[in-house]
Amino acid sequence: xxxxxxxxxxxxxxxxxxxxxQGHIVxxxxxxxxxxxxxxxxSSGVFLIGDIAKFVxxxxxxxxxxxxxxxxxxxxxxxxxAKHLVSCLHPSQRIIYTGSTSxxxxxxxxxxxxxxxxxPMNDHAKILIETEKELLKHKHCCIFRLGQIIGPGxxxxxxxxxIQGGEIFGSGENFVxxxxxxxxxxxxxxxxEKDLTGVFNLCNDEHVTRKxxxxxxxxxxxxxxxxWNRKKNxxxxxxxxxxxxxIKALLEDMRNILS
Numbered sequence: 001x002x003x004x005x006x007x008x009x010x011x012x013x014x015x016x017x018x019x020x021x022q023g024h025i026v027x028x029x030x031x032x033x034x035x036x037x038x039x040x041x042x043s044s045g046v047f048l049i050g051d052i053a054k055f056v057x058x059x060x061x062x063x064x065x066x067x068x069x070x071x072x073x074x075x076x077x078x079x080x081x082a083k084h085l086v087s088c089l090h091p092s093q094r095i096i097y098t099g100s101t102s103x104x105x106x107x108x109x110x111x112x113x114x115x116x117x118x119x120p121m122n123d124h125a126k127i128l129i130e131t132e133k134e135l136l137k138h139k140h141c142c143i144f145r146l147g148q149i150i151g152p153g154x155x156x157x158x159x160x161x162x163i164q165g166g167e168i169f170g171s172g173e174n175f176v177x178x179x180x181x182x183x184x185x186x187x188x189x190x191x192x193e194k195d196l197t198g199v200f201n202l203c204n205d206e207h208v209t210r211k212x213x214x215x216x217x218x219x220x221x222x223x224x225x226x227x228w229n230r231k232k233n234x235x236x237x238x239x240x241x242x243x244x245x246x247i248k249a250l251l252e253d254m255r256n257i258l259s
Contacts, residue, residue, distance in 0.1 A: 001192070004059035005029065006049070006081070007066035008039055010149065011098055014181060015063065015188045017042040029055065052081075053088040061192060062089070064135070065098045074127045082134040094140040096191050098184070101145045101177055101201060103129050107240035109175060114145075114199045114246050121237050132199070142196040144187055147203035147242055151181030157221045160214060165224025170234025172211025177203045177242040187247065194254075203242040210236065 001024045005012050008028040020026045020043060028039050029049040039046045047055050056062055064085065068077040085095070104112045105119035120126040135141050150156065179202045187202055208216075211228065218225045 001025070001060045002058055003027070003061045003063065003192070004047075004056055005043075005063045005065065006052070006055075006085070007064060008035075008043075009065065009067055010151075010154070011181065011184055011188075012063065012065045013039070013042050015065075015185055018185055018189060019192070020044060027055070027059070052084050056085065056088050056093070059093065061094045061096060063096045063098075063188065068124075074124050078131040079127050079134065082131045086134055086138050089138060091139055094195065095135055095138050095142070096188060097132070097135050097141065097143045098188075099132055099143050099145045100125075100128055101147050101203065101240075101242045102238065103132070103145065104238065104240050104242065106238035109173075109239045109241065111241045111243050113243040114201060136199075140195065140197060142191045143199045144184070144191070144202045145199065145242075146184065147177035147179040147201075148236070149181060149184065150178050154181075156213065156217050157223065160218055160221070160223045160226065163226050165226055167229050168214075168226045168234075169229050169232040170210075170236070171230045172214065172228045173209050174234060174236060174239035175207045175241045176210050176213050177240070178206065179203050190251075196250075200247045200250075201242050201244055202247065203244050205244070207241040210234075 003019055003024050003026050005016050005028045008016060008030060016026050016028050025044045027045045027047055028043040029047045030036060030039055031049050033048065036046045066077050066081060068074050102125050103118045103120060104116060105121045118129050120129055132143055135143065184202060215225055
């Protein structure tokens with residue numbers, strides 16, 4: 001298959017390598033000429049992004065896995081890109097998009113699933129919701145709402161080593177919603193293989209409070225436990241437990257069919 005990847009960061013690079021190893025023709029994008037050489041190692045080709053219409057015209061699947069830089073323009077990165085992309089595709093082409101569970105907002109610690117009404121807490125989350133709406137206008141679209149990504153280079157112990165018992169904003173009573181990079185890669189590959197459409201949450205089964213998770217890791221790694229500052233809002237806004245039952249039910253149905 002011909003697969004184009006818009007946004008070749010932490011997730012994009014890994015799935016590009018996976019699909020290239022499977023024998024697919026994988027073309028990735030970048031805005032930085034300095035990255036062309038490094039991205040050539042994990043792809044079949046690198047496209048210096050400019051005209052999206054030209055990039056997508058021959059692709060069977062487009063993976064949109066962009067991320068706004070710190071202080072970057074969310075509307076331009078997500079919503080405008082989505083609108084332009086949908087306008088360029090013909091009906092048979094497929095979109096896979098890595099979104100965020102932040103669209104659910106604050107559920108006061110309750111469970112949320114794909115049928116839960118989204119309640120954005122800020123302008124960034126509002127843009128992510130509008131981005132999903134634009135992409136879902138396309139017939140063949142699969143959206144994965146990702147929890148907080150963990151994996152090599154993003155391990156919790158590394159962050160706690162940097163903090164070294166220092167201050168963290170919030171109470172620590174909000175639940176964690178993590179997803180490992182390996183599980184994201186498996187889900188993206190499943191979407192490719194089975195032509196999945198619709199919205200799916202991607203989070204693992206562990207939903208302990210952030211405070212308990214941090215204490216456990218600190219004890220295991222002999223790291224000073226951080227102090228929580230309740231007077232300042234947590235970077236991880238909203239308290240919710242994100243259900244992964246929909247994607248698990250799909251996998252169970254597939255297993256039953258095969259058996």
